[in-house]
Amino acid sequence: MQKGDGNLLRLVNTRATLRALRSGDQPTLTQLARATGLSRQTVEAVLGELAEQGLAEEIAPSEGGLGRPARRFRFRADAGYVLGLDVGAHKVLAMVADLDGNVVATERAPVAEDTPAPERLAALRQVGNDCVAAAGIVRTRLMAVAAGTAGIVDRSGRVTLSVVLPGWTGLDLAAQVGRWFGCTGLAGNDANLAAVAEHWRGSARHADDVVYVLAGHRLGSGILIGGRPHLGRTGAAAEIGTLRLLGWEDAAVELTREAAGETVFGSAARGERDGLLAVDRYARQLAQGTAALVLAIDPELVVVGGGFSKAGDHLLDPLRAHLAAMCLNAPEITASTFGDESVALGAIRMALDQVESEIKPLGH
Amino acid sequence: MQKGDGNLLRLVNTRATLRALRSGDQPTLTQLARATGLSRQTVEAVLGELAEQGLAEEIAPSEGGLGRPARRFRFRADAGYVLGLDVGAHKVLAMVADLDGNVVATERAPVAEDTPAPERLAALRQVGNDCVAAAGIVRTRLMAVAAGTAGIVDRSGRVTLSVVLPGWTGLDLAAQVGRWFGCTGLAGNDANLAAVAEHWRGSARHADDVVYVLAGHRLGSGILIGGRPHLGRTGAAAEIGTLRLLGWEDAAVELTREAAGETVFGSAARGERDGLLAVDRYARQLAQGTAALVLAIDPELVVVGGGFSKAGDHLLDPLRAHLAAMCLNAPEITASTFGDESVALGAIRMALDQVESEIKPLGH
DNA sequence: CCTCTTTATGTAAGGCGGTTACATATATCG
DNA sequence: CGATATATGTAACCGCCTTACATAAAGAGG
Known part of the structure; x- marks a missing residue:
């Protein structure tokens, strides 16, 4: 040959x-x-x-x-395992899965929003170790580990910029987690990984071009093109928030200032005028950023995840309405299926991709 | 095997x-x-x-x-030929190239903006035939033909929507040109094809993720991801103009209302205050739409083409300034190299790709 | 002019990966 | 117990590619 x-x-x-x-x-x-x-x-x-x-x-x-x-x-799905990590603003989350992607252990721990980087990393490592222990495997059986995090992550897995997590900018997350667990380390943006998870086993199973919107107290977004995350030159693709004109950043701030998000959505669900108005305002601003992404990408599907996505159609319906007004022929919009665990699941998928890409015939 | x-x-x-x-x-x-x-x-x-x-x-x-x-x-570059067509608002353009992409003949004809579809098609066919004749080849040596056009073109090469060319919506352009010239027919959006041309031999040779902005009396845009046009679900990717918020559509209108674009740019070039202001206003609005695309895609390069790109840095410099203000870490911006002929050249590249994809070893 | 060196071409042999063809083994069913 | 169905094992063969070696055709040097 x-x-x-x-x-x-x-x-x-x-x-x-x-x-x-x-x-x-x-x-x-x-x-x-x-x-x-x-x-x-x-x-x-x-x-x-x-x-x-x-x-x-x-x-x-x-x-x-x-x-x-x-x-x-x-x-033999038990021939090896992968570890998926999620470093969020308020929590760290770890999941161990076998080569079939069956999750065999999950561990999480709360973290304060203002936790400095070293402690946050320590918490992440701790929860990762606990998870490996809970899975009942020895660390040497891990074949890859991937971590998702808020902020801009470049191709090599280094955090280029994070405004949410203090001291996070400049961190080489991929290398770090790789060293900890003695295997290939990877890292990616949280919204991108959430999108990957939805495409793997969630709402976006049948779509290859996907816009994922992370709607919570923080706003984020990710893009899948051809079923794979689109990173862009610096890993900053989909970071539409920078365009102030769209009011993307202000949306959540406003909603959380008015009241805890959950309260507002509860109020809207009960049909109360104030709640409905607040949600509609939020949906409108969300729609502006989303519309920009949708018009640029023309995806088959928009998936909405993050804390507020739990509100379901109470959020999605106004979002659909606003989006339809902004783009002719707007795509389908659906809620995330994994919610809280989607980032870690996406990390698991990322790690599995890495492992599978390493499978080579042995040339005797 | x-x-x-x-x-x-x-x-x-x-x-x-x-x-x-x-x-x-x-x-x-x-x-x-x-x-x-x-x-x-x-x-x-x-x-x-x-x-x-x-x-x-x-x-x-x-x-x-x-x-x-x-x-x-x-x-043997002369083993076959391809035909590239450009149906614009004011002109039709045809180019014949050999398998190395060497252009051996070019023909063009002016067309009035309000020409109805049948006559525009007739003009296109005419200019295509003339070009084949000028190339000195018989039609049977054409291996593929591709056409670029304003408007939204779906994957199959059908015009889904065109607001610029009257009667154009619903036209199966790919099939039409294929029938005319007795070979595989293809069609695509003009801005996308222009981007393809720039990536092939122009300003975007070394970039794989590219945003192309067509800045003229009409505004258009195209996206290259991984060196290939990104079409999206309906072929409408990059059609950012729909988002009124960004003022994209209004930009050109305003400029052309004030005066013929060329005059304005000339005035700006001479450093006249009115001209500079008008160009800056135009650049600002152009930047808003471009910023949305840039933030969504995070491309390596932005290429500006279309009639106004002839103004060069008189347009690009204010555009750079506005874009830098809107996106942190804005990408490089450069002018198109092919100007007027980029769409037809992109069509040629599209046709060549088709031909090359058909090369198969003959299985004896 | 002949021979040596250099470069490239022909020819043969062999390996790897895959397929087809056919004989063989082991179940169930009547 | 044999007929039938299904799957396994073995052998032969073919295509594609590589390595190894002999052969051919030029210029260079005595």
């Missing part, structure tokens, strides 16, 4: 086999062959390599079928 | 060889082998297939070197 490319074909076929293996339910050799379009022999050889790497395993043949019992295989 | 994929490896190697063949200057077999990382034999075999398809050709070996004379090859 090609000199430089060391086994392009095997790589492709390995990926195809792995996909079939994971999507099927303990499939047989013949089923895998049919699913991948490869010959039985090839699938067998690939499975051999995967078994050597601990990624596949033959299990006992099934009882009670017609004909010779088929050899069955399964993906 | 794989059942479905009929020759993945050969396809990859064919592409690699083709790239090396085209970038080199009549390279020898050995040079090609070195450039592609493939063995000489493989390259030889691939060239054989390419020669069968008329895409490569052996030429006389070079004189006067040391050692046995090497066999030389060249890419």
